[in-house]
Amino acid sequence: MQSFSGASTPEYQLNYITSDVKDLLNELNNQFVEYLTKDIIESELQLNLKQWLGSPYYQSSNENAKDCLEHCPTVKHIWGRKIKGWTDSALKCYDNFLLKYIQIDKGESIPKTYAGIKETDVYNYLIGKGGIEQEIGQNFKNIYQIRSAFQHIQTEEKDGIRIPKRISNSQCNKWRDVIIQCFKHSLIAFSHMVMGENKVPK
Numbered sequence: 001m002q003s004f005s006g007a008s009t010p011e012y013q014l015n016y017i018t019s020d021v022k023d024l025l026n027e028l029n030n031q032f033v034e035y036l037t038k039d040i041i042e043s044e045l046q047l048n049l050k051q052w053l054g055s056p057y058y059q060s061s062n063e064n065a066k067d068c069l070e071h072c073p074t075v076k077h078i079w080g081r082k083i084k085g086w087t088d089s090a091l092k093c094y095d096n097f098l099l100k101y102i103q104i105d106k107g108e109s110i111p112k113t114y115a116g117i118k119e120t121d122v123y124n125y126l127i128g129k130g131g132i133e134q135e136i137g138q139n140f141k142n143i144y145q146i147r148s149a150f151q152h153i154q155t156e157e158k159d160g161i162r163i164p165k166r167i168s169n170s171q172c173n174k175w176r177d178v179i180i181q182c183f184k185h186s187l188i189a190f191s192h193m194v195m196g197e198n199k200v201p202k
Helices: 009-016 019-027 032-041 049-053 057-071 082-105 119-127 131-151 169-199
Strands: 154-156 162-164
Touching: 019 057, 032 049, 032 057, 032 082, 032 169, 049 057, 049 082, 057 082, 082 119, 082 131, 082 169, 119 131, 131 169
Parallel strands: none
Antiparallel strands: 154 162
């Protein structure tokens, strides 16, 4: 069988996404998570993300932030179903912040609810801490639950027949507003919390 020898995946993507997004990605000099975070919180984050996150968290967050920008270059332009893919990538991006904070900064382990690992274990851990951590954990859990609503779109009629459940653009836009606000409040609170931790003398 003859193998396909076309353009590499990154080259293919750059050729087929809009020129505005292409120009933006080229201008950002591989600092996608910094741009995305600033766009969400509408101000500069007083934290060097590359230095603070370190490997492998920064690389993963940066790749997922790039995915967000390919869905939509600015959060104010997200409309309708674009929020679905954007939310999935944004959660993957910012889950790394929580993992790094809990496991490296605090030196604590995340209890498992089941035999395997689940994203909600991280959120539940923070919720159980109370205070700012509880607020952040609850916001992330709310976003996760909305993301799940995007994925689980079957509904059952009275005769037991399953059909796809339609999610309207207006419903997506309402969820978008909740998602962006949850991320914004959490990231601002998180940055203050981390910087406060960093200022504590050892």
